[in-house]
Amino acid sequence: MVSGPLALRWCVWAGRGDMGPDMELPSHSKQLLLQLNQQRTKGFLCDVIIMVENSIFRAHKNVLAASSIYFKSLVLHDNLINLDTDMVSSTVFQQILDFIYTGKLLPSDQPAEPNFSTLLTAASYLQLPELAALCRRKLKRSGKPFGSGGAGGLGRPPRSQRLSTASVIQARYPGLMDGRKGALTPQELPQAKGSDDELFLGGSSQESVHGLGRPVCPASGEAGLGGCSTNGSSGGYEQELGLDLSKKSPPLPPTTPGPPHTPDDPAHLSDSQHGSPLSASAPPVANSASYAELGGTPSEPMDLEGAEDNHLSLLEGPGGQPQKSLRHSARKKEWAKKEPVVASPFERREVAPKGPSPGEEAEGLGDRVPNGILAGNVAAATGPYGEPPYPCKEEEENGKEASEESGQSGSEGGSGHAGAHYLYRPEGYETVSYGDNLYVCIPCAKGFPSSEQLNAHVETHTEEELLIKEEGAEEEAEDLSAPSAAYTAEPRPFKCSVCEKTYKDPATLRQHEKTHWLTRPFPCNICGKMFTQRGTMTRHMRSHLGLKPFACDECGMRFTRQYRLTEHMRVHSGEKPYECQLCGGKFTQQRNLISHLRMHTSPS
DNA sequence: CTGGGGAAGGGGCCC
DNA sequence: AGGGCCCCTTCCCCA
Numbered sequence: 001m002v003s004g005p006l007a008l009r010w011c012v013w014a015g016r017g018d019m020g021p022d023m024e025l026p027s028h029s030k031q032l033l034l035q036l037n038q039q040r041t042k043g044f045l046c047d048v049i050i051m052v053e054n055s056i057f058r059a060h061k062n063v064l065a066a067s068s069i070y071f072k073s074l075v076l077h078d079n080l081i082n083l084d085t086d087m088v089s090s091t092v093f094q095q096i097l098d099f100i101y102t103g104k105l106l107p108s109d110q111p112a113e114p115n116f117s118t119l120l121t122a123a124s125y126l127q128l129p130e131l132a133a134l135c136r137r138k139l140k141r142s143g144k145p146f147g148s149g150g151a152g153g154l155g156r157p158p159r160s161q162r163l164s165t166a167s168v169i170q171a172r173y174p175g176l177m178d179g180r181k182g183a184l185t186p187q188e189l190p191q192a193k194g195s196d197d198e199l200f201l202g203g204s205s206q207e208s209v210h211g212l213g214r215p216v217c218p219a220s221g222e223a224g225l226g227g228c229s230t231n232g233s234s235g236g237y238e239q240e241l242g243l244d245l246s247k248k249s250p251p252l253p254p255t256t257p258g259p260p261h262t263p264d265d266p267a268h269l270s271d272s273q274h275g276s277p278l279s280a281s282a283p284p285v286a287n288s289a290s291y292a293e294l295g296g297t298p299s300e301p302m303d304l305e306g307a308e309d310n311h312l313s314l315l316e317g318p319g320g321q322p323q324k325s326l327r328h329s330a331r332k333k334e335w336a337k338k339e340p341v342v343a344s345p346f347e348r349r350e351v352a353p354k355g356p357s358p359g360e361e362a363e364g365l366g367d368r369v370p371n372g373i374l375a376g377n378v379a380a381a382t383g384p385y386g387e388p389p390y391p392c393k394e395e396e397e398n399g400k401e402a403s404e405e406s407g408q409s410g411s412e413g414g415s416g417h418a419g420a421h422y423l424y425r426p427e428g429y430e431t432v433s434y435g436d437n438l439y440v441c442i443p444c445a446k447g448f449p450s451s452e453q454l455n456a457h458v459e460t461h462t463e464e465e466l467l468i469k470e471e472g473a474e475e476e477a478e479d480l481s482a483p484s485a486a487y488t489a490e491p492r493p494f495k496c497s498v499c500e501k502t503y504k505d506p507a508t509l510r511q512h513e514k515t516h517w518l519t520r521p522f523p524c525n526i527c528g529k530m531f532t533q534r535g536t537m538t539r540h541m542r543s544h545l546g547l548k549p550f551a552c553d554e555c556g557m558r559f560t561r562q563y564r565l566t567e568h569m570r571v572h573s574g575e576k577p578y579e580c581q582l583c584g585g586k587f588t589q590q591r592n593l594i595s596h597l598r599m600h601t602s603p604s
Numbered sequence: 605c606t607g608g609g610g611a612a613g614g615g616g617c618c619c
Numbered sequence: 620a621g622g623g624c625c626c627c628t629t630c631c632c633c634a
Contacts, residue, residue: 508618515617529615535621536615543614557612563623564612571611585609591626592610599608 036063037101048075050097051082055090057097067100070127088122096122099131116142 039045039060046058064071074081083093096119098106105119120135492502494509498516503509511533514521520530522537526544531537539560542548548558550565554572559565567589570576576586578593582600587593 503618505619511619512617531615533617533620536617538620540614560613561622566623568612587610589611590624591612591628594626596609 033101033103036060040097040101048081050093052088052093053085053090055093057093059097059100063100068127070125084125087125089118092118092122095119096126096128096131100128105131105134 040058040063043058046060048059048061048064050057050059050064061075065075066072071081088096092115095106098104116135116138120132120139123129123132123135492504494503494506495501496503496509496512496516498513501512503512514532517532520532522531522534523529524531524537524540524544526541529540531540542560548560550559550562552558552565552568552572554569557568559568570588576588578587578590579585580587580593580596580600582597585593585596587596
């Protein structure tokens with residue numbers, strides 16, 4: 001399968017006319033870009049969310065990575081990127097995103113013409129050299145000095161004022177497709193039924209969202225830009241949440257627009273939104289349609305000087321490959337301690353390389369998520385315009401299901417097969433995205449950090465071995481009710497002072513003793529629920545935000561936990577490892593076996 | 605209508 | 620801190 005970036009590079013190459021004229025499609029690259037932009041505006045195959053101020057944009061990792069080394073390093077590890085609001089405002093980022101996808105500098109909503117000073121700041125921050133050069137030229141022509149803008153030049157109110165924004169969830173659908181506008185419930189956020197690439201957060205969500213992590217200034221070396229706050233501006237934000245909720249999230253499934261609500265009408269907010277901090281914290285979905293989608297021709301859009309090929313050259317990225325140090329960037333686990341969601345590639349250089357080889361890592365840009373998705377970006381872009389290759393009806397059902405499940409009732413809205421909408425079947429070995437170990441051996445469900453390791457592992461399998469494994473699994477299932485020998489044999493010298501439980505190490509004992517506390521130290525910033533463990537709270541937060549990093553490669557259904565996905569995969573494999581010793585009934589879930597056993601043991 | 609099974613969400617907690 | 624597992628619970632489907 002040709003990877004997205006590879007396909008893009010081919011297009012660039014073709015567009016340059018290195019081939020014979022009769023083998024070249026002159027408008028191919030332009031059409032490809034047009035398709036990608038249309039898909040972005042519809043949220044189709046968008047696999048990354050970028051948060052800027054109180055706005056959220058959706059885009060394609062491939063495109064971002066091809067546009068900027070900085071983005072390339074970010075999207076490699078994250079599906080949720082938080083940009084430094086001192087460096088780029090949402091308005092400016094909208095322009096930049098449009099630029100990336102169109103090669104044209106389109107006027108923003110407010111100013112009559114782009115503010116090149118702020119654009120230059122943002123372009124430098126985001127490492128978009130072509131755009132920065134364009135801005136510099138424009139500034140030079142207009143006689144305005146550049147380099148004095150910085151954070152103060154963004155034309156935004158001070159943070160204190162920005163934070164006081166009314167905590168009404170706002171969403172906007174500026175006339176995309178059917179022209180409807182709507183505010184989605186916070187629960188609907190990441191499912192983002194949206195054809196939308198932009199989401200608006202409530203005011204105080206700013207705090208929370210920034211708490212997800214903020215990028216550090218990538219390049220202090222961007223002389224004269226002045227906006228690179230080294231630490232002060234971000235200080236305290238991490239403490240608001242201190243979470244990485246975006247971890248490992250593969251791309252969001254293709255989605256359809258949210259309900260046609262009126263964004264400014266508070267009546268459309270649910271009761272819970274009115275009455276809980278949720279209304280101020282959880283980001284709903286909205287969209288920002290492209291100018292093309294709006295049907296309007298932007299007033300004098302400014303092409304990147306040098307025509308489309310130049311822009312595609314930009315897409316290819318400087319040098320075509322990220323710097324080695326970037327590709328060597330350490331595992332997220334390492335650097336996320338400093339910057340929960342995103343960090344500067346410059347910072348990452350300091351982290352010792354670990355994990356896949358550079359080649360793997362670069363390849364991993366496409367492979368970190370189910371293969372079909374990323375490869376699909378470009379592949380689908382070349383398909384019929386604007387038509388996803390999946391049944392729309394099913395998409396809508398999926399959307400309904402997702403919004404229902406995230407609602408108060410927690411209803412799932414159907415069986416697992418109801419979510420069987422998006423078939424992302426990788427070729428060759430059927431690798432699946434499973435958390436950190438993204439390359440999973442289907443027969444034994446073991447995960448590996450690289451395709452090489454998986455392939456090496458797969459070769460060790462023999463039919464005989466698989467048979468033994470199956471028998472072993474059955475034996476394990478049989479032993480479920482009894483404590484394992486290992487459990488009983490290991491010394492557990494650390495005893496809880498409150499109850500009789502014992503532990504192998506003091507840390508676990510300490511963790512356990514917290515369960516006896518009357519106060520729970522970890523509150524949810526959205527609903528206020530208290531937890532004894534930070535991890536539980538983080539997981540809980542994911543459910544608020546609807547972040548489901550673990551996607552089923554078979555049906556596209558997504559889960560908040562790896563274990564759930566593992567469990568779910570048995571639906572497809574037909575494996576029922578849990579057997580009732582009384583009646584021989586087999587179950588895919590241990591919990592269902594347990595409830596089944598209750599039926600046997602209950603008096604009735 | 606009811607009970608059982610399948611599938612999934614959320615919280616607790618140990619490793 | 621994150622993964623994994625257990626438990627409780629809910630919802631849906633079907634006989």
